[in-house]
Amino acid sequence: MIDVIINVTLLAFLAITAVAIIRMSNLFAIIMLFSMFSFLSAGVFIVMDAIDVAFTEAAVGTGVSTVLMLATLALTKDQKEKQPVAHRPWLPLTVVIVTGSALVYGTLDIPPFGDPDAPAQTHVAPEYLERSIPETGVQNVVTSVLASYRGFDTLGEVTVVFTAGIAVMLLIGGRRRKEELEQPQGDPDDA
Amino acid sequence: MSMEAHPMLLAATAAILVTLLLALVRALRGPTHYDRIAAINMFGTKTVLLIAVVAFISGRMDLLDIALVYALINFIGVIAVLRLVAHGEFHSTGSEDIEPGEADRG
Structure with a gap:
């Protein structure tokens, strides 16, 4: 009961934050609200017992991406440009409502949350639960799947994230001085 | 999640949710940056x-x-935000030699 109340309240806060992010034009406030959005969704993940997802959301959503967006904001203007509305809202609104209705219709025959007979619980999960500790010796089953059974997949993901990190550091990193701003040039002791 | 929770825990949950709402309102309305950072x-x-x-x-x-x-994470994030507001940018323009990479790590 209490978890339902917490979930509903957090989801309502999420909706309020999302609408506010869309309607605001002060980018600093929007970044603050993004951080808040991440905290809220991490809270929802925790109430739904997805602790590892909540860990990731907190570290990436609230921590790194807030700092990266603030660093980007420091290099750009802090006001969104006002653009004249060039289209009618009715066609996009209809498309969104129809798509949303189709998605909600699709959720109707999804098994209930935490159902032990759901296909996700009966396909390979029992195999992993039975075999992972004798085969890998890792106490946490999620970790054994990520780091042992799908080790190469995780290595590829880490490579992608690492490359993206280097690209971001090259784009927003490096020291800029007044004279360099007038004559843009790469700082030799960058990178 | 067990159904029967201690009433004090329920009261604490309600109080925290109300406080979250108040902080959310301050972050939405807050006229200055500092209101939003505090929120x-x-x-x-x-x-x-x-x-x-x-x-x-x-x-x-x-x-x-x-x-x-x-x-x-909250602590690191607030430090980063305050740094931006105080300096206007992450990059040091003067003698202070801190790069954004170090700001990432807090």
């Missing part, structure tokens, strides 16, 4: 408390570790 900081703190209360309600004490991580 975000308080929001993070209340999230930590909410996770701790949920841990006691559900009896999953491992959630307390997550709450600690959140407290750390």
